[in-house]
Amino acid sequence: MKTPVSYFGVFFVLAIGLAGNAFGQASYLAGIPRNEVLICENPEGRITNPAWFNIWVVNHGGLSTGLQQLGMDTLWYIDADAGIDGVWDNSLASEKPAYNSDFTQMTVKLRPGIYWSDGVEFTADDVVYTVETQMKNPSTVWGAAFLASVDSVTAPDKNTVVFKLKRPNSRFHAIFTVRWNAAWVMPKHIFEKQPDPTKFDFNPPVTLGPYTLKSFDPNGGWYIWQRRDDWQRTTLARFGEPGPKYVAYIDPGPPDKRVILQLNHELDIIHDTTPEGVFTLAKQSPSTHFWFKGFPYAHPDPTLPAVLLNNQVEMFKNRDVRWALALLIDMKAVSLASYRGAATISAIGVPPTGLYPKYYFDPLEDWLKNFEIDTGKSKYKPYDPTVAQQIANSLRPSMGGQIPKDPKEIATAFGRGWWKPNPEVAAELLERAGFKKSGNQWMKPDGTPFSITLLVEGEPRPTMTRAGTMIAQEWRQFGIDAKTQAYPSGFFPRVESGDYEAAIAWSVETWGGHPDLSFFLDSWHSEFLKPPGERQPPRNRQRWSNPELDKIIEQIRAIGFDDPKGVELGQEYIKLAVKEMPQIPLMSYNVFTCMDTTYWTGYPSAETDPYTDPVPNWANTKYMMVKLKPTGK
Amino acid sequence: MSAYAWYLIRRFGQFVLVVFVGINVVFFVTHATPIDPVEQAISSVTQFGQTDPRAVEIMRKALRELYGLNGTIWEQYATFWKRLAAGDFGPSLSAFPTPVSVLIRQALPWTTGLLTTSTLIAWGVGNFLGGLAGYYRKSRLLKAAGIAATGLQPIPSYIMSLVMLILFGYIWPILPISGGFQMNVSPGLSTSFVWGVVWHSILPVLSLVLITIGAWFIGMRSLVSNIVSEDYVVYAELAGVDRRRILTSYVMRNALAPQLTGLALSLGTIFNGAIITEFVFGYPGLGTLLVRGVNSGDYSLVLGIASISIVAVATAVFAIDLLYPLLDPRVKVE
Numbered sequence: 001m002k003t004p005v006s007y008f009g010v011f012f013v014l015a016i017g018l019a020g021n022a023f024g025q026a027s028y029l030a031g032i033p034r035n036e037v038l039i040c041e042n043p044e045g046r047i048t049n050p051a052w053f054n055i056w057v058v059n060h061g062g063l064s065t066g067l068q069q070l071g072m073d074t075l076w077y078i079d080a081d082a083g084i085d086g087v088w089d090n091s092l093a094s095e096k097p098a099y100n101s102d103f104t105q106m107t108v109k110l111r112p113g114i115y116w117s118d119g120v121e122f123t124a125d126d127v128v129y130t131v132e133t134q135m136k137n138p139s140t141v142w143g144a145a146f147l148a149s150v151d152s153v154t155a156p157d158k159n160t161v162v163f164k165l166k167r168p169n170s171r172f173h174a175i176f177t178v179r180w181n182a183a184w185v186m187p188k189h190i191f192e193k194q195p196d197p198t199k200f201d202f203n204p205p206v207t208l209g210p211y212t213l214k215s216f217d218p219n220g221g222w223y224i225w226q227r228r229d230d231w232q233r234t235t236l237a238r239f240g241e242p243g244p245k246y247v248a249y250i251d252p253g254p255p256d257k258r259v260i261l262q263l264n265h266e267l268d269i270i271h272d273t274t275p276e277g278v279f280t281l282a283k284q285s286p287s288t289h290f291w292f293k294g295f296p297y298a299h300p301d302p303t304l305p306a307v308l309l310n311n312q313v314e315m316f317k318n319r320d321v322r323w324a325l326a327l328l329i330d331m332k333a334v335s336l337a338s339y340r341g342a343a344t345i346s347a348i349g350v351p352p353t354g355l356y357p358k359y360y361f362d363p364l365e366d367w368l369k370n371f372e373i374d375t376g377k378s379k380y381k382p383y384d385p386t387v388a389q390q391i392a393n394s395l396r397p398s399m400g401g402q403i404p405k406d407p408k409e410i411a412t413a414f415g416r417g418w419w420k421p422n423p424e425v426a427a428e429l430l431e432r433a434g435f436k437k438s439g440n441q442w443m444k445p446d447g448t449p450f451s452i453t454l455l456v457e458g459e460p461r462p463t464m465t466r467a468g469t470m471i472a473q474e475w476r477q478f479g480i481d482a483k484t485q486a487y488p489s490g491f492f493p494r495v496e497s498g499d500y501e502a503a504i505a506w507s508v509e510t511w512g513g514h515p516d517l518s519f520f521l522d523s524w525h526s527e528f529l530k531p532p533g534e535r536q537p538p539r540n541r542q543r544w545s546n547p548e549l550d551k552i553i554e555q556i557r558a559i560g561f562d563d564p565k566g567v568e569l570g571q572e573y574i575k576l577a578v579k580e581m582p583q584i585p586l587m588s589y590n591v592f593t594c595m596d597t598t599y600w601t602g603y604p605s606a607e608t609d610p611y612t613d614p615v616p617n618w619a620n621t622k623y624m625m626v627k628l629k630p631t632g633k
Numbered sequence: 634m635s636a637y638a639w640y641l642i643r644r645f646g647q648f649v650l651v652v653f654v655g656i657n658v659v660f661f662v663t664h665a666t667p668i669d670p671v672e673q674a675i676s677s678v679t680q681f682g683q684t685d686p687r688a689v690e691i692m693r694k695a696l697r698e699l700y701g702l703n704g705t706i707w708e709q710y711a712t713f714w715k716r717l718a719a720g721d722f723g724p725s726l727s728a729f730p731t732p733v734s735v736l737i738r739q740a741l742p743w744t745t746g747l748l749t750t751s752t753l754i755a756w757g758v759g760n761f762l763g764g765l766a767g768y769y770r771k772s773r774l775l776k777a778a779g780i781a782a783t784g785l786q787p788i789p790s791y792i793m794s795l796v797m798l799i800l801f802g803y804i805w806p807i808l809p810i811s812g813g814f815q816m817n818v819s820p821g822l823s824t825s826f827v828w829g830v831v832w833h834s835i836l837p838v839l840s841l842v843l844i845t846i847g848a849w850f851i852g853m854r855s856l857v858s859n860i861v862s863e864d865y866v867v868y869a870e871l872a873g874v875d876r877r878r879i880l881t882s883y884v885m886r887n888a889l890a891p892q893l894t895g896l897a898l899s900l901g902t903i904f905n906g907a908i909i910t911e912f913v914f915g916y917p918g919l920g921t922l923l924v925r926g927v928n929s930g931d932y933s934l935v936l937g938i939a940s941i942s943i944v945a946v947a948t949a950v951f952a953i954d955l956l957y958p959l960l961d962p963r964v965k966v967e
Binding site: 028029030031032045046048049050052057058059060061137138139141143144145147148149175179180181182198199214215217218219220221222224248250251252253254256257260261263264488489490492493494496497509523528535537538539 | 667668669672673674675676677678679680681682684685686687688689690691692694695696698699725726727728729730731736739740743795798799802803806809810811812813815816817818819820825829912913914915917921922925927928929930
């Protein structure tokens with residue numbers, strides 16, 4: 001009985017080994033030389049509806065399959081970082097938007113000589129069709145937004161579009177301006193032949209971008225795009241020829257597998273992985289390149305995770321309570337717990353990313369140092385400008401030379417100051433708000449225990465969940481009955497329903513490269529605030545209203561997008577948010593993008609060439625294509 | 634009417650009742666979930682892009698109407714059964730307007746292929762070796778196999794998948810660790826596609842086989858150990874019947890009946906998918922589809938997959954109940 005079983009086992013292993021060596025690496029991508037293809041992670045995973053490319057329909061197929069990154073185009077792009085030729089790029093438009101004096105009309109001049117991938121010329125009719133078709137179908141992605149703003153849209157000539165608006169709107173162009181995405185232009189000549197454009201799969205997609213779809217997995221695991229032969233007739237051609245002939249967007253699976261695939265040089269760009277995965281790559285993969293050459297490696301996205309406090313919950317209506325909770329958080333511990341120290345912290349209501357240090361952090365540093373809280377019993381200056389420095393110092397013994405020493409580099413990588421934890425001042429603030437301590441437990445003014453349920457997303461967002469766990473623990477140590485509740489599915493809809501007390505989430509997202517704050521701030525106006533029990537539209541998820549804030553927003557609405565006064569008004573908002581603390585800002589949303597330089601070089605870098613956000617699901621990824629060059633391997 | 638015919642009618646009635654109750658339970662459970670597909674859709678649209686708060690309400694109304702969620706739950710219940718009677722689960726809400734049946738049809742062959750193959754291999758090899766181990770109790774090799782089976786059985790599937798991944802994807806990277814077939818190959822009856830499917834399935838199948846083979850091995854060894862002491866086996870040995878014949882015709886054949894029941898039940902559950910294995914190996918299938926349906930509040934998709942699974946399990950049990958009296962004369966219908 002021994003012999004056949006033993007022989008079978010040996011034969012099985014040998015057969016797999018031989019076949020693997022013969023077939024394994026070469027079989028990864030059929031018919032395409034490895035050095036001609038850039039392989040990127042699609043963070044959406046396997047696409048449920050793989051054969052749908054009609055990006056204008058809600059819940060169509062994937063967005064980050066390369067479709068919006070390589071196939072779509074729109075009027076303008078704003079980069080989250082420095083930009084390939086400045087932050088603002090006129091893409092399909094040849095100029096910036098031109099508004100009339102009261103912002104009720106916007107005129108757009110289009111770039112001539114741009115063609116769809118099927119050879120048809122792009123014209124103003126495509127833009128008009130895009131708007132009118134979606135207005136007729138308010139269930140489409142931008143249909144409701146157009147319907148809410150646009151009175152009429154016309155094309156006086158083939159290179160001009162005129163929008164007449166229902167009300168003054170100095171930021172109407174934002175709908176056609178890419179931050180992460182924007183309203184993409186539809187090919188009129190394709191869609192007008194469809195009886196119902198919302199039931200058309202748009203397969204294969206006709207593109208305005210520099211690539212066309214070559215092949216895709218009918219089960220949604222991968223999409224391969226090929227550089228257009230006529231790439232010179234696309235808007236990206238202004239910056240040169242895209243380097244990769246092919247680009248593949250794949251579902252590589254869980255974080256550990258992404259790291260293995262990159263170690264095997266089978267995945268050029270990891271969209272995001274765990275801090276631990278990044279540390280492994282930093283140690284074991286000399287060919288891996290990160291946004292920061294050393295710690296914290298990650299790209300800080302222009303999004304501001306924070307402790308959202310539901311300002312409609314009775315206990316959080318009092319500013320003293322909100323500030324007391326902020327003074328109980330030790331940011332060093334939160335940074336280490338969440339990102340293992342690889343966080344870029346922020347004490348103020350904008351993320352410390354892109355060009356915002358120049359616009360907001362540097363000018364407000366002195367104001368923050370002098371900012372004072374008066375508890376009625378004592379006065380306290382809560383800002384500690386050395387917190388990021390302290391985080392860097394605490395990591396230096398274990399991470400050695402990867403931790404920068406230059407204070408400017410530390411500020412860019414780790415952020416600047418944060419609030420000094422001070423339980424005594426927090427206690428004074430709570431007492432002024434009518435709270436009392438009974439034994440080891442703080443009680444609310446009504447005599448019930450001061451308890452907080454901190455909502456976290458759980459498994460889908462481990463870094464933020466770990467931050468929430470640490471914060472709840474710090475509050476508990478002070479005598480607040482705080483606990484976290486994980487809510488992995490439907491997290492943001494629940495936060496927007498108002499069915500929460502506190503949450504680790506975000507309601508601040510900015511352009512990153514451009515200082516205008518209306519992207520998130522306009523929706524914080526009290527005219528949009530819903531009463532408790534009703535669903536709050538994005539993004540005032542903390543349900544905060546303030547007459548001073550309304551005035552700031554109204555002043556921003558009254559000036560142009562590039563008006564320098566916008567920065568002053570933005571600073572006024574930040575000061576107000578510091579005084580009121582409607583949410584407790586924590587850090588930027590750091591994305592651990594890892595780029596393999598085995599086959600491609602020219603990736604963006606914080607230190608040497610921050611020309612775009614490297615995170616490959618942003619639509620700005622198209623700019624990376626012209627900077628990437630083959631290494632010759 | 635014969636006793637067997639009455640038995641068949643009774644069992645069919647039970648089958649219909651199980652399917653009806655099961656599908657109803659799934660309908661009401663999915664509709665009781667706090668996850669609203671419209672809010673999930675709005676969240677996905679507004680999470681990254683610039684959003685005018687005035688537009689959100691317009692979009693909410695439009696989507697609710699489009700998805701057919703404006704009626705009461707009883708109206709939706711009636712519509713569901715009308716559609717189901719025509720073999721239609723309606724459009725998926727998370728992949729609107731693609732019909733649920735299309736999504737299931739795309740994923741089903743991968744799940745059935747992966748799980749049928751791994752279940753049959755584990756069942757066949759596990760029972761064969763378990764039978765041998767129960768009969769040739771002194772064999773060192775089979776004792777070692779018994780230890781291995783006992784050791785493998787309690788390992789969770791995600792651990793086994795990760796071990797396989799690291800062993801054959803990193804330390805000795807000879808097998809593909811991602812996807813169902815090579816990239817840039819069109820599915821069809823081409824050699825490259827078929828070979829790619831086989832090649833890409835080795836690790837997922839191996840992971841599933843290794844964690845399930847132990848149970849079959851141990852079960853069969855224990856059954857055979859009991860049978861070898863039965864009078865008819867002892868008598869056959871005393872009568873000088875060839876040992877191989879005793880093993881195959883007298884021992885294993887009699888031990889197979891309960892194992893066949895187990896096999897039928899295992900095959901019935903393959904429509905649930907292998908969520909962890911699919912996730913770890915990036916393998917297409919119903920498990921991933923089901924998780925996405927649950928997370929996005931896609932009632933139609935969850936109902937579609939769950940209904941198929943309920944029918945499959947009930948059918949497997951029904952078939953075994955019908956075949957049992959025919960296969961094993963010791964089982965009476967009354």
